Structure formats: structure tokens, C-alpha cells
Amino acid sequence: MTDPLIGFDEFHKFREFFYRKTGIQFEDSKRYFVDKRLEERMRATEASTFRSYFTLLRFQASGEELQTLTNLMTVNETYFFREEYQFKCLVQSILPEVAARKAPGETIRIWSIPSSSGEEPYSIALYLTEYWPELAQWDVELISSDINTDILYKAQRGVYSQRSVQNLPPHLLRAHFTPVGDGEYRISDALRQSVEFTRVNLAEPSETAAYRGIDVVFCRNLLIYFDDQSRREAAEALFDALAPGGFICLGHSESMSRISSLFRVRKFPEAIVYQKAPQ
Structure with a gap:
């Protein structure tokens, strides 16, 4: 079995960072969901490690990558005349x-x-x-x-x-x-x-x-x-x-x-x- 791209400590650092930026808290039960989207963005940005991607996420001046990731993390389905x-x-x-x-x-x-x-x-x-x-x-x-x-x-x-x-x-x-x-x-x-x-x-x-x-x-x-x-x-x-x-x-x-x-x-x-x- 290959090692995960994102370690336990790294996941929790990301979770706290995303929480501070958006107010959204991911529980441990959402780990698979979060990891898949992070890995998708790591591939898209050609980040070889989570550390390098996390650096981009925190310090990119334009904030474009944070917005892109936020878009991935907040997709919700709804319909007309709900409730x-x-x-x-x-x-x-x-x-x-x-x-x-x-x-x-x-x-x-x-x-x-x-x-x-x-x-x-x-x-x-x-x-x-x-x-x-x-x-x-x-x-x-x-x-x-x-x-x-x-x-x-x-x-x-x-x-x-x-x-x-x-x-x-x-x-x-x-x-x-x-x-x-x-x-x-x-x-x-x-x-x-x-x-x-x-x-x-x-x-x-x-x-x-x-x-x-x-x-x-x-x-x-x-x-x-x-x-x-x-x-x-x-x-x-x-x-x-x-x-x-x-x-x-x-x-x-x-x-x-x-x-x-x-x-x-x-x-x-x-x-x-x-x-x-x-x-």
C-alpha cells in the first residue's frame, strides 16, 4: 500500500487554515472527500508535495488557488421550490x-x-x-x-x-x-x-x-x-x-x-x- 500524499498532521493544518478562511469545518469523516480534492489541485498546479501546494495556497498574492479550491469544496445540489x-x-x-x-x-x-x-x-x-x-x-x-x-x-x-x-x-x-x-x-x-x-x-x-x-x-x-x-x-x-x-x-x-x-x-x-x- 502506498503512503498517502497528505499526512495526518498536514490534513489538520489544512483543515484549520480552511476553517479560518471560510468558517467551514471539515470533520474527520470528510477526510476522503477533502484529500481527493486536494490531490486534484496538487496535480493541476504540478505541486510535487502537499507542503509545496500548501505554501502556494497560503501565500499566493492573487488568492486564485484558494478560490479554485473553495469552489471544489463547496458544491451543493438544490432544486426549485425546495422547502x-x-x-x-x-x-x-x-x-x-x-x-x-x-x-x-x-x-x-x-x-x-x-x-x-x-x-x-x-x-x-x-x-x-x-x-x-x-x-x-x-x-x-x-x-x-x-x-x-x-x-x-x-x-x-x-x-x-x-x-x-x-x-x-x-x-x-x-x-x-x-x-x-x-x-x-x-x-x-x-x-x-x-x-x-x-x-x-x-x-x-x-x-x-x-x-x-x-x-x-x-x-x-x-x-x-x-x-x-x-x-x-x-x-x-x-x-x-x-x-x-x-x-x-x-x-x-x-x-x-x-x-x-x-x-x-x-x-x-x-x-x-x-x-x-x-x-
Whole structure:
């Protein structure tokens, strides 16, 4: 049996480095997954040893290799209308409350992080278009962010597999998507242009500081990849991003109450969400 390319101590040094940079903590059970991606990048960069690759990763001025590796480590699958009850909550309970606090002509800001390949923010845009009658009365700004630049490119392209769109009602698929061959569908230009995609590292305060006055945050199934400290720091960053009275929606297996005491629980008929106290 050949010796592993990456030793035990080297794996743990990398794991701590990646954690500091992204807030993502890999457990020992993910060792095989992590090693395979590191070895892939070692071959691509012609690094003969892990030490030489790790030096490149830490000290490359452009940070390009760290971004490339991060892209490999953060690929997540999703689909349209995942956990649809929260989109129903958005249009039936959350947005009416948000709109009631605003003056006519003010902007309603929604932030979806992570964007993944775009199904999440486009689901929000689609739900607003189809199921929120008051949409025409408001200027809605929909921003979606991810740490993965490859996945952001895919999101901006807006082309999806049959699996991604399988939960959409047929009439919505016909109205807002165009078949492009090989069982794929392209989302309409109107919906694609309704979302602004940005690269953001939630674990980096200098990047999240630009996001303020957000009325609703969708941050679903991201914090499960963080450890307790990173979750608390991420919760604080999201709290700072929210406007007073703003709401945050988490994944069904996540609970803000176990992460931070900054938010209060709101139990709407459609879903449980979390709110920053109004002023």
C-alpha cells in the first residue's frame, strides 16, 4: 500500500487554515472527500508535495488557488421550490408585515445566501412574480451571494436540469422556462435579470459589511457546515445586515435559537422564522 500524499498532521493544518478562511469545518469523516480534492489541485498546479501546494495556497498574492479550491469544496445540489412552505410564508406573512413598515416607494431588500446554482433566489423571484399581488407596488431588490465563483457563473447562466425543475408546477415551467435540449431548461431573461449575484464569504466581516438594511434573508442549509463559533459569528453578521424588524429564514434542520439569542422567534401559520427586533 502506498503512503498517502497528505499526512495526518498536514490534513489538520489544512483543515484549520480552511476553517479560518471560510468558517467551514471539515470533520474527520470528510477526510476522503477533502484529500481527493486536494490531490486534484496538487496535480493541476504540478505541486510535487502537499507542503509545496500548501505554501502556494497560503501565500499566493492573487488568492486564485484558494478560490479554485473553495469552489471544489463547496458544491451543493438544490432544486426549485425546495422547502416551499417558506416561500409561502414570505408572500403571505413576512412581506405584508415588511411593507406595512415602509413608506410608498421605498425599496424592499431580500438577500439569498448561499445562492448555490441559482435555484434558491430564482424560486424567490418566481414566487414573488406569481403569488405576491402587491409586487407591482414595490421596488424589490433581490441579491444572491455565494463563496463559490463557479456556482455563481452557473446561476447567472440560468440553465437547469430536469431534476432541478421537477417540483415546479407544469404551468410555471411552461411560462418561465424554455427547453434548450438534453433535458435542460433556461429560465426567462426577466427572472434572470431580477437577481443580482455577488461573491461573499460569510465568514469575512469586511465582505459582509457592505450588506445593510436587508428586510429578509434566506440562509438555508449553510450554517450546518459551520462549527459553533463560526455559526455565532455568521449569525452576528446576518443580524447586522438586517434592517430593524427584518426576518431570516433558515433550513428546516437549523434553529437560530440554538445559535444566537440576538433574534426572536416568529411563528407564522406557514413557517417558523427569526426576526431582528424592530426599533
